[in-house]
Amino acid sequence: MSTKDTALTPMMKQFFSLKAKHPDALLLFRCGDFYETYGDDAIVASQILGITLTKRNNGGNTGDTPMAGFPHHALDTYLPKLIRAGKRVAICDQLEDPKKKRAAIKGKKGLSEMDKMVKRGITELVTPGIAMSDNVLNYKENNFLAAVHFGKTACGLSLLDISTGEFLTGEGTYDYVEKLLGNFSPKEVLYDRTRKKDFEQFFGTKYCVFEMDDWVFTEQNARQKLLKHFGTKSLKGFGVEHLKAGIVASGAIMQYLELTQHTSINHITSLKRLEEEKYVRLDKFTIRSLELLQPMQEDGLSLLDVIDRTTTPMGGRMLRRWMVFPLKEVPRINERLDIVEYFFKHPDFRQLIDEQLHRVGDLERIISKVAVGRVSPREVVQLKNALMAVQPIKGACQTADNDCLRRLGEQLNLCESLRDRIEKEITPDPPQLVSKGGVIADGYSPELDELRNISRGGKDYLLEIQQRETEKTGISSLKVGFNNVFGYYLEVRNTFKDKVPEGWIRKQTLAQAERYITPELKEYEEKILGADEKILELEARLFSELIVAMQEFIPQIQINANILAHIDCLLSFAKVSEDNCYVRPVVDDTDVLDIHQGRHPVIETQMPLGERYVPNDVYLDTEKQQIMMITGPNMAGKSALLRQTALIVLMGQIGCFVPAESARIGVVDKIFTRVGASDNLSLGESTFMVEMTEAADILNNVSTHSLVLFDELGRGTSTYDGISIAWAIVEYLHENEHAHARTLFATHYHELNEMEKHFPRIKNYNVSVKEVDGKVIFLRKLVPGGSEHSFGIHVAEIAGMPRSIVKRANTVLKQLEAEGSEVGAAGKPKMENIADKKDGVQLNIFQLDDPVLSQVRDEILGLDINNLTPVEALNKLNEIKKIVTGKSK
Numbered sequence: 110m111s112t113k114d115t116a117l118t119p120m121m122k123q124f125f126s127l128k129a130k131h132p133d134a135l136l137l138f139r140c141g142d143f144y145e146t147y148g149d150d151a152i153v154a155s156q157i158l159g160i161t162l163t164k165r166n167n168g169g170n171t172g173d174t175p176m177a178g179f180p181h182h183a184l185d186t187y188l189p190k191l192i193r194a195g196k197r198v199a200i201c202d203q204l205e206d207p208k209k210k211r212a213a214i215k216g217k218k219g220l221s222e223m224d225k226m227v228k229r230g231i232t233e234l235v236t237p238g239i240a241m242s243d244n245v246l247n248y249k250e251n252n253f254l255a256a257v258h259f260g261k262t263a264c265g266l267s268l269l270d271i272s273t274g275e276f277l278t279g280e281g282t283y284d285y286v287e288k289l290l291g292n293f294s295p296k297e298v299l300y301d302r303t304r305k306k307d308f309e310q311f312f313g314t315k316y317c318v319f320e321m322d323d324w325v326f327t328e329q330n331a332r333q334k335l336l337k338h339f340g341t342k343s344l345k346g347f348g349v350e351h352l353k354a355g356i357v358a359s360g361a362i363m364q365y366l367e368l369t370q371h372t373s374i375n376h377i378t379s380l381k382r383l384e385e386e387k388y389v390r391l392d393k394f395t396i397r398s399l400e401l402l403q404p405m406q407e408d409g410l411s412l413l414d415v416i417d418r419t420t421t422p423m424g425g426r427m428l429r430r431w432m433v434f435p436l437k438e439v440p441r442i443n444e445r446l447d448i449v450e451y452f453f454k455h456p457d458f459r460q461l462i463d464e465q466l467h468r469v470g471d472l473e474r475i476i477s478k479v480a481v482g483r484v485s486p487r488e489v490v491q492l493k494n495a496l497m498a499v500q501p502i503k504g505a506c507q508t509a510d511n512d513c514l515r516r517l518g519e520q521l522n523l524c525e526s527l528r529d530r531i532e533k534e535i536t537p538d539p540p541q542l543v544s545k546g547g548v549i550a551d552g553y554s555p556e557l558d559e560l561r562n563i564s565r566g567g568k569d570y571l572l573e574i575q576q577r578e579t580e581k582t583g584i585s586s587l588k589v590g591f592n593n594v595f596g597y598y599l600e601v602r603n604t605f606k607d608k609v610p611e612g613w614i615r616k617q618t619l620a621q622a623e624r625y626i627t628p629e630l631k632e633y634e635e636k637i638l639g640a641d642e643k644i645l646e647l648e649a650r651l652f653s654e655l656i657v658a659m660q661e662f663i664p665q666i667q668i669n670a671n672i673l674a675h676i677d678c679l680l681s682f683a684k685v686s687e688d689n690c691y692v693r694p695v696v697d698d699t700d701v702l703d704i705h706q707g708r709h710p711v712i713e714t715q716m717p718l719g720e721r722y723v724p725n726d727v728y729l730d731t732e733k734q735q736i737m738m739i740t741g742p743n744m745a746g747k748s749a750l751l752r753q754t755a756l757i758v759l760m761g762q763i764g765c766f767v768p769a770e771s772a773r774i775g776v777v778d779k780i781f782t783r784v785g786a787s788d789n790l791s792l793g794e795s796t797f798m799v800e801m802t803e804a805a806d807i808l809n810n811v812s813t814h815s816l817v818l819f820d821e822l823g824r825g826t827s828t829y830d831g832i833s834i835a836w837a838i839v840e841y842l843h844e845n846e847h848a849h850a851r852t853l854f855a856t857h858y859h860e861l862n863e864m865e866k867h868f869p870r871i872k873n874y875n876v877s878v879k880e881v882d883g884k885v886i887f888l889r890k891l892v893p894g895g896s897e898h899s900f901g902i903h904v905a906e907i908a909g910m911p912r913s914i915v916k917r918a919n920t921v922l923k924q925l926e927a928e929g930s931e932v933g934a935a936g937k938p939k940m941e942n943i944a945d946k947k948d949g950v951q952l953n954i955f956q957l958d959d960p961v962l963s964q965v966r967d968e969i970l971g972l973d974i975n976n977l978t979p980v981e982a983l984n985k986l987n988e989i990k991k992i993v994t995g996k997s998k
């Protein structure tokens with residue numbers, strides 16, 4: 110089947126010509142009251158949407174074409190499903206009214222079949238990165254489209270959220286751009302198709318991408334597009350003039366908007382520079398391992414889950430952004446903390462703001478819909494309500510005893526004229542769609558009022574006709590009704606059929622009744638229907654005039670949305686801080702980190718009933734105690750301590766109070782964590798390789814103001830290699846002046862406790878446990894000094910390991926400890942000694958001729974104990990347990 114197929118029906122020819130414009134998009138072809146898909150599109154759509162796949166004869170010579178469709182009014186239900194499945198969707202609509210078209214061509218001769226067709230065209234190309242529909246968007250998340258440009262000296266990045274109008278650009282190393290891509294998680298990324306290899310090499314294959322022609326990625330094209338859009342002579346006003354690669358990427362975004370027919374974009378009012386230097390650097394491993402936005406386990410909680418108490422969607426989106434861009438500037442951090450404290454100390458103020466924020470809704474996205482001309486009457490009323498809420502918020506902020514709040518209050522714009530206009534023009538509870546009518550308020554337009562009188566009067570008159578004719582004819586059940594086929598009619602039940610007067614014209618016979626029309630009825634019908642049609646047209650016109658007027662207010666309303674989001678985030682901090690007993694940290698420019706009785710903000714909310722999270726002190730500086738070497742048994746709470754320290758610093762630097770009794774945070778410029786494995790493994794790298802790559806990245810980028818957390822570094826290799834690497838890294842951090850980062854180093858290698866003796870700023874600590882009657886009790890308290898044991902076998906026992914194995918492991922351990930100094934050629938304790946000293950019990954069970962036991966024996970004998978890390982040992986034991994309990998590996 111192809112366009113050239115001359116036997117195709119005119120409609121199919123039209124379909125193919127439109128499909129050819131966007132071959133990579135799924136085409137929704139409007140056909141009467143349906144959106145239809147054909148060919149391969151139909152197969153894909155039916156699979157994603159679960160709609161029936163049928164066939165239609167397209168007149169071509171290749172037989173039937175697959176077809177699937179859905180009613181046009183269900184577009185909002187089906188379109189998001191296609192977009193979420195990663196599809197690009199071209200929406201083809203009828204560009205003229207079929208009724209009017211039929212009337213226009215009636216009687217005309219010499220028209221071709223194509224001339225007789227209703228004109229159709231692609232009205233929008235919806236892609237994952239450019240979505241406006243509430244059904245596609247997540248209200249607490251931005252929906253970014255990104256473009257990457259491989260410049261000569263820098264890699265450029267641009268990001269646009271068309272649903273909010275936010276447009277950003279920046280440039281730097283590939284590493285920097287990758288970090289930003291990770292932080293902003295764009296839904297779609299554009300790049301030059303000739304740089305596909307580079308893109309995949311640096312940024313991987315995880316993004317939904319769209320390749321564009323190379324000419325799009327030229328500075329001239331980009332500048333021209335941007336200057337035209339902003340109506341400026343240069344980009345200096347935006348502070349991005351010097352970012353050549355960033356500008357090219359931004360131009361590509363503008364080009365893409367054109368390509369996808371997104372041309373009403375007045376709400377993109379500026380291009381902001383991504384200011385790396387103002388924010389703490391968090392790489393993607395840190396964001397993931399600290400579980401800032403998402404928990405690692407499905408049923409877990411992220412930090413965002415715990416501290417997000419925002420009321421408005423834009424507040425939620427802003428908080429998400431703040432989490433991955435903590436501040437570095439002390440005055441800005443303190444401004445936020447001041448406001449949180451103000452909320453704390455002024456409950457009345459706080460209550461007022463909270464109540465008013467509940468009325469605001471998604472002001473930011475509503476105003477974007479105004480720009481693209483897609484706002485519904487109900488949203489216009491919501492916008493008015495939001496503007497009403499601005500007044501008391503502004504008043505309260507302006508009279509607050511806090512400079513920053515007063516400044517925010519001053520910037521809020523009441524937009525009174527717009528608010529009053531909406532109040533006057535739109536009914537208080539309008540329908541969702543303008544086409545339903547009843548949108549424009551009575552009393553606003555005399556013309557509309559008059560038409561409404563005719564319509565209402567006409568309807569009253571119809572009732573009069575009904576009453577009069579009932580009396581005249583004695584047909585007591587007479588009813589006036591309406592249908593689309595022959596308009597208004599009089600319905601007579603069969604029992605009264607004989608009483609129908611002569612002049613009535615029968616139009617329809619039903620089982621129980623007959624329907625008639627009269628000349629008088631038709632006359633009034635014309636009047637009423639004419640008026641109703643005119644009312645809808647006039648309402649639509651008045652509504653769109655209002656929308657055009659609203660567009661003038663876009664910049665002010667965007668500022669309002671931003672300020673309200675800001676206030677919302679800080680109020681959220683106040684709420685969570687009060688509920689969870691957080692305190693205001695002292696944030697300054699020193700390099701001290703002094704946390705007194707700190708807690709883990711997420712774990713503490715999940716403690717089992719009756720248990721309490723044990724708080725701990727952490728002190729770090731670059732003079733006396735730069736590195737805390739933390740040892741302690743498995744399960745003691747080392748990782749939790751590391752993470753809570755980073756989270757407390759991060760919370761403080763986003764302006765939130767922190768879970769501690771007191772905290773002093775000398776601002777950090779970067780937080781590095783090497784905690785747990787990362788998912789790079791899927792790219793074919795080994796655990797150890799990934800661990801070393803990440804550690805190398807830390808050492809290459811660390812500064813004296815950074816915070817570094819290493820958890821069990823080196824565990825992916827043999828014990829001696831691991832210890833050596835860990836030692837060398839800690840030594841580097843201690844000895845290298847530019848790398849004097851405050852560091853927490855949790856390890857199972859007790860050997861590293863030796864370092865304290867040689868390096869003055871390294872101090873040993875351990876998370877303590879108590880041994881009572883051979884049982885270990887976890888105290889979770891960080892105390893000075895190193896620790897001797899790992900108690901890994903004890904943890905295995907708690908985990909439900911069979912007793913015989915635990916017993917054997919203890920024997921092996923004792924043996925190894927006794928012979929610790931007696932190592933073999935490859936630095937390994939001599940295995941033959943251990944093998945010789947097997948317990949009687951174990952020997953017996955392994956000699957049994959049982960396939961399960963012999964499998965267990967093989968597993969254990971195959972272990973290289975000397976090269977096993979404690980975690981690997983645990984995993985192995987778990988596998989063995991599964992073999993014994995019959996759950997296959």
Ligand SMILES: Nc1ncnc2c1ncn2[C@@H]1O[C@H](COP(=O)(O)OP(=O)(O)OP(=O)(O)O)[C@@H](O)[C@H]1O
Pocket residue numbers: 712721722723724741742743744745746747748749750889
């Ligand atoms: N201070 C604390 N108060 C109460 N519970 C805690 C505390 N610290 C940790 N825990 C709990 O103890 C468990 C083990 O903690 P964590 O994973 O930090 O131990 P670990 O020392 O890092 O262990 P491993 O060395 O085996 O990785 C976790 O379930 C955590 O919820």
